[in-house]
Amino acid sequence: MQIKSQYSTKGRIVELIKNLREIDKAIRNGEDTVDLTEVEWIYPISFLPIVVYANHNNIIIESYEEDYNICNYLDSIFFPVGTTRLSGVHKDYLPITKLACTIRNDILTRYEDRIIAKVPSEFRNPFLYSLKYLTSELEANVREHAKVKDYWIFSQYWNATRTCEIAMCDIGIGYKASYKGTPYEVASHIDAIINALKGKSSKHPKERGAGIPSIVRMFIEGYKGEIIIMSGDTLLYIHEGENIAYRLGMLWQGSFVGLRFVLKGINIYDYL
Numbered sequence: 001m002q003i004k005s006q007y008s009t010k011g012r013i014v015e016l017i018k019n020l021r022e023i024d025k026a027i028r029n030g031e032d033t034v035d036l037t038e039v040e041w042i043y044p045i046s047f048l049p050i051v052v053y054a055n056h057n058n059i060i061i062e063s064y065e066e067d068y069n070i071c072n073y074l075d076s077i078f079f080p081v082g083t084t085r086l087s088g089v090h091k092d093y094l095p096i097t098k099l100a101c102t103i104r105n106d107i108l109t110r111y112e113d114r115i116i117a118k119v120p121s122e123f124r125n126p127f128l129y130s131l132k133y134l135t136s137e138l139e140a141n142v143r144e145h146a147k148v149k150d151y152w153i154f155s156q157y158w159n160a161t162r163t164c165e166i167a168m169c170d171i172g173i174g175y176k177a178s179y180k181g182t183p184y185e186v187a188s189h190i191d192a193i194i195n196a197l198k199g200k201s202s203k204h205p206k207e208r209g210a211g212i213p214s215i216v217r218m219f220i221e222g223y224k225g226e227i228i229i230m231s232g233d234t235l236l237y238i239h240e241g242e243n244i245a246y247r248l249g250m251l252w253q254g255s256f257v258g259l260r261f262v263l264k265g266i267n268i269y270d271y272l
């Protein structure tokens with residue numbers, strides 16, 4: 001694993017897809033380890049999915065990084081297996097964390113608190129509401145639709161640029177399967193993602209899933225950020241005035257949502 005420092009969201013998407021394909025190839029070849037050389041840096045949107053996918057398929061990610069600071073950081077975020085608890089984890093770190101799908105989750109609350117603690121005081125109150133709306137909606141989607149007992153979260157905050165990345169994913173049935181047997185059943189994964197973006201609920205034809213559309217409005221229109229949604233064979237990149245669909249060349253079992261944005265004061269009720 002060779003780590004550099006240049007950042008580009010589209011570059012990270014290409015990197016993520018290459019690494020997922022490498023893990024998929026290892027699975028198909030019956031291998032139990034993979035060396036991921038296509039890693040520029042450790043960003044939640046490009047790093048969490050490869051960790052979760054490798055873990056789920058019992059693939060060991062090998063790292064030959066020699067830089068002490070990078071190795072120390074990898075250890076602090078519990079790479080490559082993640083953690084299921086925050087007690088005993090240094091409070092300054094936001095580790096790769098696996099959480100249970102429960103209505104009241106103390107670990108998720110403590111993770112949110114760690115993110116908020118890193119944010120300048122002038123942004124904490126408005127961002128707290130945005131953050132809790134984001135995590136609660138995504139967690140509810142997993143609990144109600146994914147048919148799994150747990151999900152993953154990984155985030156980072158860079159104070160120098162006031163930039164935050166938050167990524168959450170599961171290895172459940174994914175969007176397409178969740179619409180099966182409903183009036184919104186679709187034949188492709190991209191159409192299922194579009195269903196979610198339009199707020200079409202897979203629970204009942206008269207219900208609308210407010211979560212994903214409100215998240216997109218809040219973080220694209222409000223924070224002027226970027227969102228990645230991935231499920232099945234498709235990854236959709238959403239930015240102001242730009243929606244780009246990428247074919248993965250493999251199947252992501254479940255769903256993934258990653259956001260990158262710069263903190264600013266917004267009223268979340270303008271976007272709900």
